[in-house]
Structure formats: C-alpha cells, structure tokens
Amino acid sequence: MAKELISMTKKELSNYEIIQNLIDGKINGTDASKQIGVTIRHIKRLKKRVDDCGAEGLIHQGRGKEGNRKLDSAIIDKMKEHLKETYYDFGPTLACEKLEENHNIKTNKETVRQTMIDLELWKVKPRKTGKKWHVWRARKDNYGELQQFDGSYHPWLEDRAEEMCLLLSVDDATGKITHAKFDYNEGVKAVFKFWLEYLAKNGLPLSVYLDKFSTYKINHKNAVDNKELITQFERAMNQVGIKPITAHSPQAKGRVERMFETLQDRLIKEMRLVNINTIEQANEFLIKYIPIFNAKFAVIPARKKDLHKKITKQVKDQLPQIFSIQKQRKVSNDYTIRFENDYFQLEQEQPTTVYKKDTVIMEKHLDDTIKINLKNKYLDYKVLPERPKKEIDIKLPALTIKKQSNYIPPANHPWRNQFLFGNKLKVEQKEKINLKN
Secondary structure, X not given: OOOOOOXXXXXXXXXXXXXXXXXXXXXXXXXXXXXXXXXXXXHHHHHHHHHHHHHHHHOOOOOOOOOOOOOOHHHHHHHHHHHHHOOOOOOHHXXXXXXXXXXXXXXXXXXXXXXXXXXXXXXXOOOOOOOOOOOOOOOOOOEOOOEEEEEEEEOOOHHHXXXXXXXXXXXXXXXXXXXXXXXXXXXXXXXXXXXXHHHHHHOEOOEEEEOOOOOOOOOOHHHHOOOOOOOHHHHHHHHHOOEEEEOOOHHHHHHHHHHHHHHHHHHHHHXXXXXXXXXXXXXXXXXXXXXXXXXXXOOOOOOOOEOOEOOOHHHHHHHHHHOOEEEEEEOOOOOEEEEOOEEEEEOOEEOOOEEOOOEEEEEEOOOOOEEEEEOOEEOOEEEEOOXXXXXXXXXXXXXXXXXXXXXXXXXXXXXXXXXHHHHHHHHHHHHHHHHHO
C-alpha cells in the first residue's frame, strides 16, 4: 500500500521535531516554548494535535482552502473592467478609493495593486539600495507660522486645455493646503491676486518660504552687495509685515514640491472624471476639492495656536496700493511723466506742491488703473494722445495746492455762532467784574 505524502514547510518540520522531543520527555514545555517562540499554553495545543493527528496536526488548517475574505469572482471581474476602462493610469491607492466611492467595490489597496500588476497596468518598483539616510527639517510648531509657496506649470487639464500654472501655498506645521489657484503664469499680477485672496481668507502668516524665481528674488550678482534691489513681491510682503524667505534648493521647500507631485497624480485624474475643460471650472473645483484633500492628508500641529495675524483696517485700506506694480519716475520740465510708453500731463492744481524733477511713484493697480503717488498724495493728470513737444524751461516754478473754496458761511451758520457765543460770554464776564469793582 502506497504511503500518503505530507507536504510541510521547513518551519513546520522544525516544530515537529521539537514537539516530538517534548513527547519523548527530552525537554519540558518551557524549553519547547522558548525554541518555537510561542506560549506554553500554545505548546500544549500543538502537543495534543501531534498526539491526535501526528505530523499533520502542525500543518496550517487553512492551507489549500479559499480565504474567508476572498472577493466574489463577479466583483473581481467588475473591478478589472473598471480598472481597464477608467482607472488605467491611476495608482493603486487612488484606484481603490474610487472603486469604493463610485462603484461600491470595497477592497484594500494591496488587492487592487496585485490586480493591476496582473493586468499590466502597474509596474512593480524596484527597491532602492544604498540610499543615504536624510534627516528632515522639523515642522514648525504652529499653524500660520510658515507658508511654503510655489507655482507649477503642468498640463493640469491634459489635452483638454493649454498648460496652466497652479499657484499653491502649504502650511509647514500641518501640511494643509491653505490656498490654491490656477492661472496662466507665475507673474507678478497673478501672484498678487493670489495673495490678496489668501489674506482675505486666512490673515497674515508670519513668513513665506519660496524659491528664487524672478518674481520673488533678484538673482543678479550685484544684488549681493546692494540689498536695496528687491522685487515687487518682496516689497509688498515687507509692507504688509510678512517675512519672505528664499530657499537655495527645491529640496529645502520639499513639502510644497511633494504636494505638487501628489496633486499631479490625483488632481488631474479627479478633474478628468468630472470633465473639467476650462480654467474657470478648475478653480471652482478647487474650492470643493481642497477641504476633502486636507481632511485626508493634513496632520495635527505640535501646538494648537493659529499664528495668522489679523489685518488691521489701516493695512486693509492700503492693500490695493501695496499689491500694485510700483515704479519710480521723474517729473519733467513740462510737468509730464513717461510711463509704459504713455505720457501723463499733470494738472496745474494738485493736492500737494509738485516741483520739476520730483521723484514720483507710478502705481499700476491690478485693475490696470494708473495712479501717481507723491508724498502719499495721488496727483491729478490726463493722458496725452502723443508725445509732447520738448520744452527746456517752463516759467511755472511749481504746481500748487488746490485753491480753497470761496464759500462764505452765512451769519447764522453754527461755525459763526460758536465765536459769537464765545464773545458774548467774554463780554458778560467783563461786565460782572466791573460791577464787583
């Protein structure tokens, strides 16, 4: 009669020898528990199994059987269908979330990953060897203490629209997206609009961490010695009381860089699923998407205090002026100013005295209006249709302050009555003094 072969692993064979030594009295239960690495109570169970069934008692009872949590074959077929048709370029984690959210297929990301590998939708990434350990800079303690800010040019809407730039600020303490906006570039106007919206929503952070892009930092070699060379962005941040910090490498502001990697994987696919085709639709989608994203990925800060400063009324009133493009210009002899190929003729009457060769600040606001600032006063002007004729000397020495009003208050005006009433009191007091004397 042929003997039945029993398939056992090396570990099971080793355990069988130990249990057999226990049965033969060569070791006791304590020694066996130390050798196998289980409790004495479990050693007793194993000894009983060997007594009853022999070596087969040590074989795992679930071997060769289907798992209790195995998905139904019909559900697996549906999952494969959705992965092939809709989620073919998704990562396993995001695909797992969408299968549960949109198709009510509940499974774990490892099952999805193995299925995608079988379908050749996902490649197994080799393990990195010889990687040097790197100690990350500790997060800031408080929300609002430091904002990491950057822009990312990318085909965010794939082939449905042109390349756009995602402007993004990430809180260093929590990893929370504090504000995000799509724009066509990372220029001064786009960045100014972004920060005006940020300040209205969150208040003033203590500092902002960014790279050395030309919008944020003057990279000319002379800027090392001349500290007065600053960008429009640096000037605006200093005026509102936010400290700009420039990083020397992308790795220094790694949180916002890694956030872009995550969004380039997730956000693009989310917008594809809801068929977003324009920048306006994309910005509307961000308003709903960011709270969901933050709830999934944000962390709890070391301290609960929010360090955003409240914007005072004085600063709030000055925000349109602060977040404007400002350039210095000289007043010509004929009291004209050239700015952006236009000529501005100053009126003869001004809110402050204007002399030839005065230095004024030309402010181009975000709505493209031009204002001329001198001594914190806005000068009156008109735009000339063409370049004025050159005049070496104008007899008018200065533009004077506007004339005062010719209005004369009537006799019964309160302004007059207070003086009449005061004089009347003085007369009455003198009469009383005279009577006493």
